[in-house]
Amino acid sequence: MENKKPIQSHRDLEVYQTAFDAAMEIFELSKKFPIEERYSLTDQIRRSSRSVCANLGEAWRKRRYEAAFVAKLNDCEAEAAETQIWIEFAVKCNYLEVEAGRQLYRTYDLILGKLVKMIANPSPWLMPKARKE
Numbered sequence: 001m002e003n004k005k006p007i008q009s010h011r012d013l014e015v016y017q018t019a020f021d022a023a024m025e026i027f028e029l030s031k032k033f034p035i036e037e038r039y040s041l042t043d044q045i046r047r048s049s050r051s052v053c054a055n056l057g058e059a060w061r062k063r064r065y066e067a068a069f070v071a072k073l074n075d076c077e078a079e080a081a082e083t084q085i086w087i088e089f090a091v092k093c094n095y096l097e098v099e100a101g102r103q104l105y106r107t108y109d110l111i112l113g114k115l116v117k118m119i120a121n122p123s124p125w126l127m128p129k130a131r132k133e
Helices: 014-030 041-061 066-092 098-120
Strands: none
Touching (some): 014 041
């Protein structure tokens, strides 16, 4: 049996680690995009990929309230889906090689799957309710 450390922060979440690594890969790959894309595609794909991580951090801090937690996870899901669209554009514009685009797209499918599971069953992630005395 695997000995897992308890999750103490959003950084400990596997979905966060995967999203962070993917965002860093997008950052590196997007350095090669044409200069004329600096304020459009390059900026958009970097922002949406980073927003997945930022929203996960915010969601983690909102675990006291299920609705707020789930709402932030929904924001994560939307940003991940947006990132997939920008990946498609980057491939179609020949800024990203097809295989690199496919791999990134699959990574975001994995991220989306984890987010959907958390949204569907948020209770294991929520903070215990404080007792009223």
